[in-house]
Amino acid sequence: MRDDIVLNGWLVRGKSSGFGDPFFESLFFTGNGRMGLRGYVAGEPAARPAEKGLFVAGMFAGIKPGITDLVNLPTPAWHRLLLGGEPGIPEGGVTYTLDLACGLLTQQYTLLAGGARVAVTEQRFFDPDRPALLAQRLTLCSDRAITAVVITGLFSASCNRPVPDDQVKESTETVQLMAALGAEFVPGGLTARYRARATGLELVQQLLLRQPAAWQAEELRRPGEAWGYTFTGELRPGRAACFDKLCGVYTSRDKDPLLAPLPARAGFDELLAQARSAWQARWQESDLRIEGDKASEAALRYCVYQLMANCSPRDDTVSIGARGLTHTRYKGCYFWDTDLFMMPFYLLTHPQAAQSLERYRVGCLPAARAHAQKMNGAGARYPWMAAFDGSEQCESWDIGASEVHITADVVFALEQYLQISGDQALAPAAREVYVETARFWASRCTPDPAGGYNLLFCKGPDEYCGITSNNLFTGWLVRHNLRLALAAARYLQSQEPARWQALSLSEQELQGWQALHDGLKLPKDPLTGHWRTDDTFHLLEPVDPAGLKQGSEASYHRVCFDRLQRYRVIKQADVLLLMTRLPQDFTPQEKLAAWQEFEPLCLHDSTLSFATHALFAAQNGLAAAAWSYFEKALYLDLRDIMGNTGKEGLHLACLGESWQAVVFGFAGLHFTPDGPRLAPHLPQGWKCLRFRFYWHGVQYEARVTPEGGDCRPRQTGAAF
Template structure:
C-alpha cells in the first residue's frame, strides 16, 4: 500500500468523506453499517492479546449478523490465516475479506472457510475504490453504509466501535434491518406510480393469509388487502367468477402527532424506507418527517404474519420525537370497510364487540363464512411509558385509541397482537380468537416474535440458495423463495397457490398449472410435506374435474384451467379489453394439458420422495380418471395415430389447434403413468374404480399410437400441426418493447405467424429431458428460442434452465436475469396485481435444475445426476436438496462439485459425467461428503472428503 492510500485509511477525517463514513471517534449512533473496512492486523488474537481477541470476536458477531468485513493488513494471507481460522467459524467467514500485503491481493473465503483470491492484483493505490467496486456495489451497499476504521484506533478502539454497532442493533430490536442486502428488499420514498407494485413486493404472508405491504395509515392510492387462502366469494367482474375473500384490514395504524396526522402525503418526509426482511419474514418501515406545525417525528413499524402460529399477527411501533415533547395518538384499527378490486363487498355484515383482552370484529360473508379478529395493544415497557388506551366500536370496525405522552429523543414502543380465525378452522371463531388473545397476553412479544423467526430459520435451512459472485441473482432468488415459503399452507389440502400467490388480486386467486409445473418442484425438494398437500388439493377437487369433463362430453376428469375451492371451471368466458372490446376466453374450453400436468406432478413427486402411499390412494385415482379423459378426448385416424384436435397448448397465441406437441406428449406420459399404477402399487384402487385389464391395455395402446409431431428429416417437433407453414416473424426486431408482441402485430397476424407466447416445445424439453436425444434437445431449443416472445412470466425461467443444461452460457444468463427481474424489476409491467408465483418457482428451477444441473432419471430415481453449468461470474452455487428421504447439500464450483449427504437412512447414488461419455458413480453414505474434481470439461471419479 502506498503512503497515500495508508493515509486515507489510517488517518481519516471525522464525518462523511466522499460518501464513506470514516471515523476518528465513535460514528453516528443511529446508523447500522453493512461493510466495515478495518486497517488492522488481528494476529494478536492468536496470542490471546485481550483487546485483539475481543475485537475479532466482535468481527465474528457482525459477520454472523450479515455484515461484510474487509481487513486491510500489511501481513501476507499466510501469516494471517491461522488467526482467522482459530477465531471465526466457517459459515460467517464467507462474508470476510482480507486485503493482504497492504492491499495488493484481495481474498474471500469459500463455503468451507478456505481463502479464495478475488483478484490477483488489486489496485492498491486506491484500496477503498477497489473495495467499493468488488465488495459494496455488487451487493447493493451504498457508500454511506461503509464504515472505514484506521489502525490509529488500535484493537481497543476498534473493539469499542464494533461493540457499539452490535449494541445499536440490539437496541433497535425487531426494527433493525438486515445488514446483508441480499436478504432484503428496500423501497425508499413514496412513488404514487409504483405504490401498487410495491405493495405486492412487500407482502407478508404465512399460507393461511397474506397482507399486501401497503402503508399502515393508507394514502390516496393505497390498495390494502388481506387475502384468506382457500376462501372464495363471487366477484363483480364483467364475467363473474369466484375470487379470494378480502378479510378485514387488521394492520391499519393511524398516527396523530400533536393533533396533526403523520402520513407520507401530509408530512414533509426527510426519509422514508420500507424493507422486507426476507430472512425473518418481517415488513419494516422507518419514516422521519415534520408536520405542518414543525413537529419532527421518527416512526418505525414492524409487521409480520406468524409462521409459527398462522392465526397470529404481530405489529410493533416505535415513536421518537425529534424536537418536542408532547402527545401522540395511535389508532390500532380492525376495519371491515373493504372491497375487492372487482368492486365486490364480500361481507354481509359485521358485529364488533368488546372482548376480554381487546376489541373483536366478527363478520360473515354472503356465502356464510364466519370470521373473528381480535386485537390487543400494549406498551413494550409499561413502567416507562405514560399511555392510555380506549376502545371504540363502530358499525364495521373496532379500534384501540392509545394516547402517549412522549419525551424528546426517547423512543416509545407499542406492541400489538392480532388473532384471526374463521369457520373454516372447525370451531366457533370468536371463542378461538379470544382464547388465542389470552394466551398471547400471557406470553412476551419477544417470545412470539422469536418463535416466528425460528420457524423462518428452519425453512431457510432447507431452502436457501447461495450464489457467490452474483449477489443480484442471489437476492432475487431469496425474494422468490420467501414468497413461495410464505404462500403455502402445508397442512390444509383445501388450499393451493394462485397465480399471484397471496399478494394481489390478478386472476382472482385462481389456481393454474403454474402450481404443479412451476412451484411444486421447489417444495418437493425442500418441503415435501407441503408438496404433498398441494397435490391433495387436486384430489379434493377431482369431482369438479369430473363435472367439467362430463359437461364437455368427455369421460374421466378434466381439471379446470382456473380452479378455486370446488375445482369447477372458473375461467371467465370473456373479458373487456382496455378499449372496451369484449374478448372471448377459450382457455377454459380448450387448454386441456392441465390434466396431464397434474398427473406429471404426482408422478414426479412420488419418484422424488418415495411416497408410495399417494400412488396407492389419491394419486392412483387422479391418474386413472385423467387417463380416461385422454382416451375420450382424441381418436385414432386413418394414419393409425391417436390425434387430439382443437386444443390450446402453453402457447396461447395459437388457439383451436390440432396435435399440440406439448399436449400430446404429456397426455402420453399421463397414460403411461396410469398403466404403471393400475398394474402396480395402485392396482387395488384402480380395481375399486372399475378399471379392467382391457381398459389398461387400451391406455397402453393409445400411448403407443400417440401422434408426436416429430419431423424425421430435421429432428424438430412441430409445435402443432401446420406450425411450420406459418409466416416467420423476427421477434428480436420488436425488442425492446413495452407491450406484448401480439398487441403490436394484431391478433390475426399473430395467429398466422410463428410467434410463440411462451415456452411450449421448450417447456416439454425441460419436463421430459430423457425422452429426447442430445441432438434433438439442442435443435429444438435453437429453433424455438428466437421465435418465443415471452409474453408470459412462465417462459424465461424455463429457457434459462434448458439453455444452462445445453451449455449456452450467454443465453442462460440473459434469461436468468430476465426471470429475476419479473417482479423486482417489474419487467412484465403488471406486478401491481401481485407477484408472479410461477416465475418465482421457475427461477429456483433454473438454478437448481439448470445451473446446478441436478436431476434424476425415470429408470433410477435413487441416483442424483449432477451436471453443473456455472454461468460467467458465478464462483459457487450452493443449495440444499431433499431426495428420496435424504437431505443433501450441493456445492457447484468452477473446478469441482461437492455433495454432502447430511441425513438419510440409506446411501444414495451420485453421478457425474467423465471423459468420452463415461459416467462416474458412487454410493454416498449419510453423514459423509464427496467431491468430483473437474478436468477440462469433464469430471474425475468421486472422492470422499471431510464433511
C-alpha cells in the same frame, strides 16, 4: 423497469417517493404461507380499501353465480395518526426494509405537524410456526412535545376489485365480499366476525393491543369502516411511544394443526425472536449459497422467501394461486403454475408442503370428474383455473376449453412427487387419478380415418398459437399420463382386484388406452425430422418478433390477440418447456434443433418464459443464453422488468422456475435409480454453489464447483 431496490445479504431495501406505490406494495409482501399482507403502509391517510387488506389461503367469496374471488379481507394492518389535531404532512418518502432472515418488514417515514417532526416506524411480521398470528409495532418519536391521537384496530372496509380474465382489460368496479357480523370488546382487545358472500366462509379476527402507560383508551365503533381503539397522549422529545398489536386470524375452513390462540402474555420482541427461530429452521432447508456472486445469492434468497411465504404447508385443501397471496389477479385461482413451476421447490426443500399440494389435487378428483361430465367427457378433467372447491373458474370459453394440458400437468406433478419423495401413502389415490384422467383422454382424442388419433381443439403453453391440433407438449404428456394409467391398472389387477372391479376397469379399456398411446399423433417436420409445436404453427405468417415488442412489455398491449395468433411467434416456451421436464426423452440433436428454431421466435410475453429458457440453456450447456435469461427471470419482479409487478402482484411461477434453473440447470441435479446425481454447468464467476434437498425422505447437501459437483446425505446437526 425499476432500479430502486437494494439487496444486501439478508436485507431487501428500497425508498418510495410517498405512500401508495403499488410496486413497493407487491415487492414487500410478507406472509407465513397461510396468510399475508401486501407491503402497503398501515398509516397511510388515504383509505384505498381495494388495495388494503389481508389475504388468507382458501378464503374465497362469490362475485357472480359459480364464480369466486380471493377475498381482500378486513385488515389489522391499519391505523390513523393525528398530531396536534392534524394528520401530518409526509416529508421525504417511505423507507422499506425486509429482513428475510425473520420476515420482519420495517417502514419508516416522517410527518410534520404543529411545528414538530415526528419519526414514524411501522414493523410487522408473520411466523411460519404460528400460522394465525400477525404481530405489529408502531413507534413514534417527536423532536418536540405534541399531543397525539392513535386510532388503530381492524379496517373492515376492505373490498375487492375483480380483475377480468382478459389481460388487456382493467376493472374499476369494487365489491364488498365480507359481511360484518359484529364485534365484541374486552379490555385491551376485541373480536370481530365476518361472513363471505355466497360461499358462507366465516372469518374471526382477535386483537390484543398495548399502548404506553399514560395514554388514554377509548373504544372505536364505526360499522362498515373500522373497529378498534383511540389512544390519546403526549409525545415528548427523547421518548419513543410504542403501540403493539397482535392479531389472531381464524376461519371456518381452518385445517392447519398449528393454529393456536393468541399468545396473550408474549410481547412483540419475544414473538419476533421465536419467529426468527422458526424462519431459520426453514432457511436451513431452503437457502442457497453462491460463492462469487453475492448479488444473485441475495436475489435468489428473496425468491425463496416469497415461495415460502405464499404456500400453506400443512393445509391440503388449498393450493397456490398464480400470484400467491400477493394479489387477487386471476381471482386467486390455482393454475398449472403450481404443478410445473412451483411444486418442485417444495418437493425438494419442504416435502410436507409438496404433499399438501398434491393432496389438494387428489382431493379435487370428484370435482374433476364433474368437470369432465360437464364438458361432455369421461373420467376426470382438471380445470384450467381452479378455486378452493376445485371448480372451473375460467370465463374465457376458448382458453378454458382448449388448454387441456392442465390435466396432464397435474398427473406429471403427482408422479414427480411420488418418485422423488418416495411417499407410498399417496400412491393408491394417485393410481385412481391416473385411471380417471386416462379415461378423459380416451374421450377427448379423436380417431383419424387414416389411422391413429388426433388431439383437436387444443392450445399448448404457447397461447399465441390459437386453437390448434396435436400440440406436442400436450400430446407428449398425454402419452406419459396413459403409461402411468396402464401401469396403475395392471397393478390393481394383480395386487388389488377389488379396487380393479370398483373402478370398473376391463381389458378392453386398457387396450383402448394402449392404442391411443401408440397412435396419438405427434407433429414432426417431414423434411427435417424436427419436432414441431403443433399441426399449424409452420403455416403462420412469418414476422420479425422485434417489430412487435416495445421493451419487455407484453406484445398484446400493442398488437391485438387476433393478429398475434396469426403470426409465427411464440408467447412462451412450449417445445423447450417439454424438453426441460423430460430431457431424457430427447436427443442432444433434437434439443439443439428445437432451440435454434423456437428461441428466436419467442416474444417472452409470459412471465413464465425467461426462467424456462434459462433452465433449458443451462441444461444443455448454452452458457451465454442461460445467464442472459437467468438474470431476466431472477430480477423479473425485483426490477419490474415486464411492468406489471405492482398492478398484478408477484409472479410465483417465475420465482419457482428461477430456482429450478439453478438447481436443475446450473447444478444439473437429476435423479437416477441409484440416487441423485449432478451434471453441472455453473455460470462464469460462480466459484461454489451449495444447497440442500430431500430425496426419499433423506436430506442431501449438494456442492458444485467449476470442476464438478457431489451430493451426499447431510450429517446430523450440520449447520449450513
